[in-house]
Amino acid sequence: MREDYLITIKGTMEQNGEEDEVELMTRGSYVHKGASYYIVYRETKATGYEGCVTTVKVEGEDKVSMTRYGAAPSQLVVERGKRHVCHYDAGGLGAMSLGIAADYIENQLGPEGGRVRFGYMLDVDAQSISRNQVDITVKYVM
Numbered sequence: 001m002r003e004d005y006l007i008t009i010k011g012t013m014e015q016n017g018e019e020d021e022v023e024l025m026t027r028g029s030y031v032h033k034g035a036s037y038y039i040v041y042r043e044t045k046a047t048g049y050e051g052c053v054t055t056v057k058v059e060g061e062d063k064v065s066m067t068r069y070g071a072a073p074s075q076l077v078v079e080r081g082k083r084h085v086c087h088y089d090a091g092g093l094g095a096m097s098l099g100i101a102a103d104y105i106e107n108q109l110g111p112e113g114g115r116v117r118f119g120y121m122l123d124v125d126a127q128s129i130s131r132n133q134v135d136i137t138v139k140y141v142m
Contacts, residue, residue, distance in 0.1 A: 002029050003027035003028055003029060003041075004027075004029065004030075004140060004141065004142055005027065005028055005029060005030045005039075005113060005138050005139060005140055005141060006025065006026075006027060006138075006139045006141045007024075007025070007026050007027065007028045007030075007039060007041050007136065007137070007138055008023065008024070008025050008136070008137045008139075009023070009024045009025075009026075009134065009135070009136050010022070010023045010134070010135040010136075011023075011132065011133070011134050011135075012132065012133040012134075013130050013131075013132050014130060014131045014132075015129065015130040015131075024044075024046070024047060026041045026042070026044065027041070027141070028040050028041030028042070029041075030113060030138050030140075032111055035059065035060060036057055036058060036059050036060075037057075037058045037109045037116075038055060038056070038057055038058075039055070039056040039058070039136065039138055040053065040054070040055045040056075041053070041054055042054075043068065043070070049068060049070065049071075049072050051070050051071055052068050052069060052070030052071060052072055052073075053068070053069050053070060054066060054067065054068045054069075055067050055069070056116075056136065058107055058109055058116050060107060061080070061105050061106070061107050062079060062080045062105065063077070063078070063079040063080070063105070064077075064078045064079075064105055064116065064118050065077045065078075073087070074086070074087060074088045075087055075088075076088070076100060077100060078100055078102045078105065078118050078120045079102055080102050080105060081102070082101075082102070083099055083100065083101040084099070084100045085097050085098070085099055085100075086098055086099075086100050096124070097124075098122055098123070098124060098129075099122070099123040099124065099125075099126065100120050100121075100122060101120060101121045101123070102118065102119070102120050103118075103119035103120055103121060103131070104117075104118060104119050105117075105118045106118070109138065112140055113137075113138040113139050113140050114137070114138060115135070115136065115137045115138070116135075116136050117133070117134065117135045117136075118133070118134055119131065119132065119133040119134075120132055
């Protein structure tokens with residue numbers, strides 16, 4: 001995998017009136033195929049999923065999928081107008097099914113990189129757990 005792009009991922013989680021924010025900067029690849037953009041990066045020790053590879057697939061303004069491959073596989077699908085039940089493996093804490101309902105998707109990706117932002121509500125058995133926002137920027141660095 002060529003890692004010619006700087007990928008910055010900012011995640012915000014609001015739960016019980018409190019907000020938690022994390023940021024990850026890493027190198028990875030970025031590909032445009034058909035109507036979709038693919039952002040691929042290796043997880044690090046800092047994320048707790050070292051050895052895993054994550055692929056973010058952005059399909060216009062309607063759907064974003066994040067799939068983690070490796071020892072702790074997970075999939076998150078955020079799609080306008082639909083609630084998805086997704087598999088999440090928290091490593092040593094075990095696996096669970098989570099409901100994901102999109103709040104918004106803003107896609108400003110282009111052939112050279114750009115930005116995608118999306119928000120979603122996370123639930124377990126239709127009980128709201130948290131409201132989440134993800135902001136990913138992709139920049140070519142050689």
